Amino acid sequence: MKKKFKGIGIFLMALLILQVFAACSNSTSSEDDEKTSDSKDTEERITLRVMDWADSEKVYREQFIEDFEKRHPNIKIEYTLLTSDQFQSTITTAIKSGDAPDLFPIPPGMKLGTAVAGDWYQPLDEYLDDEFKNRFMDGVFVEGLTMQDGKTYTIPAKLDLPNTLVFYNKQLFRDAGLDPENPPKTHTEFAEAAKKITEASDGNAYGIIEGSKTIVRWKNPIVDWSALGGSGLNPHSPLSLVSNEADYTSEPVLEVMNLFQGMMEDGSYHPKTLNISAPEARALFGQGQAGFIIQGEWCIGVWQNENPELDFGVMAPPVPDSGQEGFLPRPNFQPWLGMAKTSEHPEAAALYLKEYYSKDYQSVLVKAGDRFTMLKDVNETAAEIPQFKQYYDIAMENSRLAPSVEIRNPEASVVFGNYKDPQPGLGDILQGVMAGALEDPTDQLEMLSENVNTSLEQALEAAKAEGAEVSIDDFKFSNWKPNQDYTAEDYEAVR
Amino acid sequence: MKNFRRTIFYIVMTAFCFVWIYPFLWMVSASFKSQNEFFENGLSLIPDNFTFENILRAWNEANFEQYFVNSVVITVGTMLIVFFTTSTCGYVLGRYNFKGKKSVYLLLIASMFVPMEFAIIPIYDLIKTMGLMNTRLGVILAESGGNHIIFILLFATFFSKIPKELEEAAIMDGSGFFRTFISVMLPLSKPVIGSVMIMQFIWSWNSFLLPLILTLNAPEARPLSVGLYALRGENIVDWTGIAAGGTIAIIPIIVIFLSLQRYFVEGIAGSVKG
């Protein structure tokens, strides 16, 4: 008995010793930290905390931070990269208890008005001069998006273009006897091309690949591509710009669904499509395993790094066989980075913003094929990768700026704050169709339209109850024309 | 004949185990593959070109030298507290009848079913009020406060089966309640201690969200798991890095497992007799 007893004893002792030892090293190290931070304080070395989920930028950002700290030895940057889920689960508590990072972005789906009402941010105007603001394109600093009551609170991350252009593998095109310089233009041509690629590659590659587990990769193509057919769907409002109602059963929507469903029946989709998420689909496309993928510009940088051999092109989304009835909806700038109201180092934070949104650093991102910047003239001069330039041209040519409800009426942010996203959404339904779980999506789509209408009504009522001056008319843009950008004058005309 | 059967058994068992640990082997091999090969070579276990880049990257990303110590402190601290609380609690629940025992059981078991996904906000507030934000002690406490009812029940059933004579003998020797527990009962419960320690080690070692949130402002107090999680981005996923991180982080777990698993082969009968 004693012997075994000893065994446990030794083990426990070992643990204890480890613990004590570790605790010692712990306390000494923290004392050290304090000491050093004390001594830093005397030199006024401050720590600036930045938090976001811009992971595609990570490598460049780390370099940027290193350079920044070299240029400003009195500032230490503590950068925390999270996923947006993690960010959402931490930020409220952090803000509430005064632990908010100095610079942090607005979570996806939240409008500026809600954040400002929650006392998240402080106005940046005091710290950022006109020279800074003049670096940006028109439309970045707009009331309702990035500004409220004439004060600037946030700066967008990038120039948002439609992220549903089609990348295609030129080598697979050639192997299938297709002309890589003349990609398909209509739904039928697109489906045909995908089929040919599948047939020609004998199981080594397939016509198209998507990441089915990432629901938004089903939703975005439906919204954008159906807009080409005149559905009036857009990312800024739950209502169709054409019918001014939540309308997910319109002909153009069904056409796009049928296109994808048909391609699935053809066997054109990569068999892994249903089992993977977007990053995996991108990697497999990079491996040359699929002819097409519907994605955004950020993929170009990834392939450039990971698959330098990949010979790919960019093309506009195919239009319905009956012809084009509209354009891709181009989103407005989205609010992103802001300075915490509780920030103790606003000057340093402003300095960070100035250098982060400098031509030098933004050019790095554009050059790397990570994103398009909203600084003036940089996209044109800095882009190096040919496909990246093409992406810009094709996206601009095929899209029109969509109207934004909160630019028209900034108080609409209260409506969005109260809006409850009905589930299953458009992306879920398409996923169900593709997986063969839904034979006929019409019922689901009708239900969705109904639910969205109800949800919006309820959100409007709730917003009114909170004292916001809003009405359903804010969501209806009578002077919107499918073939034109919705401009400042247009907003003026309906206000 | 017996030899023959034994051979068959070993062959079957080995084949089974190979299939069983195949994904694990794949993870280890993936930590030496390039990102491209990760997808290209599908199921192959031998990398075409060995690369140590992933291991290096995971090492740096996870701040290994610094975070490893944190991980050890947090995990060992949690293990000790959990071991202490669950064994004492299991002991009295298993061996004694007292007023309110049923209510304690009921309370603990019913709470098991409540999903704690949103528990993070109140826990954050609590640790903050206690002034333990951004310290390892805060993380240890919060982790020890997790639901360990399973351990309590394991101890309780185990202790309930120990023959009364042992205890009476101890009392006769003049041991008090506490000493009887420490010097007679606890040493008998080695198999349970073993499994409790192993499971708690794995949980604490891999626990991610709680340490992340409780050390939001103090990267220097973070454990390995938080550092490794940085490899898993929102849009860009560093698969080989994750695999490498998993491989590095697994080593201590296996060491603990191997050293504790001998508890499963020594019989209780042996220790009672000894």
Place this chain on the structure above:
Amino acid sequence: MKEIIQTKSKVKISSKKKTKWKTELWCWVFLLPTLVLFAMFQGWPIVASWYYATLDWSGLTPDSTFVGMDNFINVAKDPYFWNAFKNSFIFMLGTIPFHLFLALVLAVILHKPGLKAANLFRTFIFLPVVTTTSIVGIIMVFIWGSDGSINDTLVKIGFLDQSINWLGDAKWSMFTVILVSVWKNLGVNLIYWLAGLQSIPQELYEAADVDGATGFRKFFHITVPLLIPIGTIILLLNVVNSLKAFDLIKTMTNGGPFFATDVVSTYIYRYAFTSEMGLPQLGYASAAGLFFAVTIVIIAVIQAVVTNRIKGGRNI
């Protein structure tokens, strides 16, 4: 010797009341650490989530509206909640038999003192437990995909005419997720069973050997009855864990295709953290979680009462 005991027990009887009181005090002293930690890190958060469940709150904004039981009513009205509810139970019923029986059989085999490689086998079976979940998610796509090795093998041996998309097909995805989950967690249960086997005194087997009992007889007459208490705990553990399963399902199917593997935890997560337009709904998600928990507790209580009746009111 006997005398001493007798006198001692006499003393005991005289001071029995005092001892009893003392023992009870000790009991509570021993319970105290657990109860304090419980109150702080379990009880209080549970109370808080009841509070959240009565709010219309995104979890992101400071403003929240008290809506009483509305969230609970909406949860009960949502067919997709009930779909998730049903899936959670299917998942539980699918995984538990493996964790109870397969794990026990393996534990008995690996418990044999004579088995030299037992250490090794135990470690092997345990390895999936510590394999990183997100990596498991990816390798499973390779293994279970319609162009994966499982399909290859099954088609080759003529078991299947045509490959099945195990994870992507709504008819098979739950089955596949269950199997993978069993693979991942069997090792944990093996450990618990081994701990249980450990507590069976060796003498009982020795005595049975003397009586000339066979291996099967020993298993059913000694091992099984003595393992019932720990078996109950393992059952409880698996019920709870399988109803709360999240990580693996999230990485493998994300609840899809079209909610075929959507369990309550993925359902809650979706409402708590994601939203395509507008804000997430933490209040609603809390309500869904509590609704689920309360339902399970009610089911458990009813079940206990019924079994009690059947057993003739025997105490549990």
